[in-house]
Amino acid sequence: MVEETKERDLFSRGLALHRAGELREAVDYYRRAIAANPEAAEPYNALGGALANLGETDAAFEALQTAIEKDSSFLDPHLHLATLWRLRGEPFKGEPLLRRALELDNKSWPVWMELGAALMMQNHFAAAAECFEQVL
Numbered sequence: 001m002v003e004e005t006k007e008r009d010l011f012s013r014g015l016a017l018h019r020a021g022e023l024r025e026a027v028d029y030y031r032r033a034i035a036a037n038p039e040a041a042e043p044y045n046a047l048g049g050a051l052a053n054l055g056e057t058d059a060a061f062e063a064l065q066t067a068i069e070k071d072s073s074f075l076d077p078h079l080h081l082a083t084l085w086r087l088r089g090e091p092f093k094g095e096p097l098l099r100r101a102l103e104l105d106n107k108s109w110p111v112w113m114e115l116g117a118a119l120m121m122q123n124h125f126a127a128a129a130e131c132f133e134q135v136l
Contacts, residue, residue, distance in 0.1 A: 007037035011046070018050055026050045041071035048080055057084060068097075075104045079111055082118065091118035109135045 014029030030047040033040070048063035061084060067077035078101040082094030098115040101108065116131030 007033045007040055007043070010036055011040075011043050014043070014046060014050075018046065023050045023054050027054070039070060041067045041074045041077070044070060045074065045077045045080065048077065052080070052084060057088070060084060072100075073104060075101050075108060075111070078104070079108075079114055082114055086114070086118050086121060089121075091121040094118055095122075 010029050010033035014026045014033060017023075017029060018026035027047060027050050030043045030050065033043040034047070037043075044063045044067035048060045048067060051057070051063060052060035061081065064077045064081040064084070067074060068081065078097040082091075082097040082101070085091060085094030085097075095115070095118050098111055098118065101111045102115070105111070112131045112134040116128040116135070119125075119128035119131060
């Protein structure tokens with residue numbers, strides 16, 4: 001219980017730093033939260049986001065994949081990892097992640113938006129339009 005409280009405190013501090021734009025410091029706190037509780041998925045997800053914002057995409061990919069491995073029902077890392085694939089120019093690699101995210105929550109408009117963007121990049125315009133209609 002003490003370790004869980006320590007992990008939550010470290011994670012909360014990392015989130016506050018992340019929101020304040022102090023990404024390097026946030027990364028440090030996320031890593032400390034992971035060390036306190038290596039099985040928690042949330043710090044890996046947040047770490048992936050911070051690393052992506054810092055341009056450290058290889059490390060971001062690894063952190064987000066680990067978040068999914070820790071909790072396959074956690075929607076956010078599916079979305080974030082798919083976004084990284086799209087930004088890398090390989091949206092087809094993120095599409096299965098987005099489809100899984102929709103299985104978890106078929107009303108998530110960010111997932112529908114990302115899927116629409118990924119499908120547009122693959123020239124599947126009618127399917128992309130259907131995704132954007134879900135958002136509306």
